Amino acid sequence: DQQVKQNSPSLSVQEGRISILNCDYTNSMFDYFLWYKKYPAEGPTFLISISSIKDKNEDGRFTVFLNKSAKHLSLHIVPSQPGDSAVYFCAASASGAGSYQLTFGKGTKLSVIP
Amino acid sequence: DGGITQSPKYLFRKEGQNVTLSCEQNLNHDAMYWYRQDPGQGLRLIYYSQIVNDFQKGDIAEGYSVSREKKESFPLTVTSAQKNPTAFYLCATYRAPYNEQFFGPGTRLTVL
Numbered sequence: 001d002q003q004v005k006q007n008s009p010s011l012s013v014q015e016g017r018i019s020i021l022n023c024d025y026t027n028s029m030f031d032y033f034l035w036y037k038k039y040p041a042e043g044p045t046f047l048i049s050i051s052s053i054k055d056k057n058e059d060g061r062f063t064v065f066l067n068k069s070a071k072h073l074s075l076h077i078v079p080s081q082p083g084d085s086a087v088y089f090c091a092a093s094a095s096g097a098g099s100y101q102l103t104f105g106k107g108t109k110l111s112v113i114p
Numbered sequence: 115d116g117g118i119t120q121s122p123k124y125l126f127r128k129e130g131q132n133v134t135l136s137c138e139q140n141l142n143h144d145a146m147y148w149y150r151q152d153p154g155q156g157l158r159l160i161y162y163s164q165i166v167n168d169f170q171k172g173d174i175a176e177g178y179s180v181s182r183e184k185k186e187s188f189p190l191t192v193t194s195a196q197k198n199p200t201a202f203y204l205c206a207t208y209r210a211p212y213n214e215q216f217f218g219p220g221t222r223l224t225v226l
Binding site: 006009032034036041042043044045046049089093099100101102104105106107 | 118120123145147149154155156157158159162164170202204206208210213214215216217218219220222
């Protein structure tokens with residue numbers, strides 16, 4: 001049973017336009033959410049995160065939005081650049097779990113077309 | 115340089131052989147994790163360890179074993195009982211109060 005879902009396996013966007021990657025979760029105990037970026041044959045790198053006490057967090061071209069009532073978050077990349085082409089993983093954690101663990105979605109492969 | 119080292123980058127083994135994947139960190143992080151990534155499957159947790167000499171099974175521990183004798187090291191053994199061992203294996207670390215896990219570069223294991 002998937003607790004973190006990324007329903008779009010892939011997304012293609014023109015360079016300069018906005019990329020929107022979506023993520024849904026089912027576990028109400030999740031209170032911290034992260035986005036990781038991964039290139040082929042490399043480890044994921046942390047991109048941006050958001051706590052459940054916020055509904056938006058911004059870092060340069062990257063913004064994450066959280067809608068707790070809908071159990072939905074999204075990552076916006078504006079403007080998209082060819083170097084953004086990678087697989088993006090959404091992850092979630094629950095602070096009361098006793099140990100720090102992340103639950104990952106299956107990822108969305110973003111292709112930014114020059 | 116602080117970081118996480120996984121070696122080798124590519125590993126080939128014959129079916130039926132056990133193989134041990136190395137993960138070393140000099141970040142002084144307490145917790146360490148092993149994930150495997152398969153195409154279209156995301157990252158799935160195999161084992162994790164919060165402190166030395168203690169470790170817990172993750173979601174897909176069958177066919178794997180680990181040890182945590184030193185804070186810096188968390189080797190993963192892929193045994194012959196693992197039915198489908200060919201995958202990309204990732205090691206990660208964590209230390210409070212940071213809220214993210216840090217990942218190593220990964221090892222691609224191919225069982226022939």
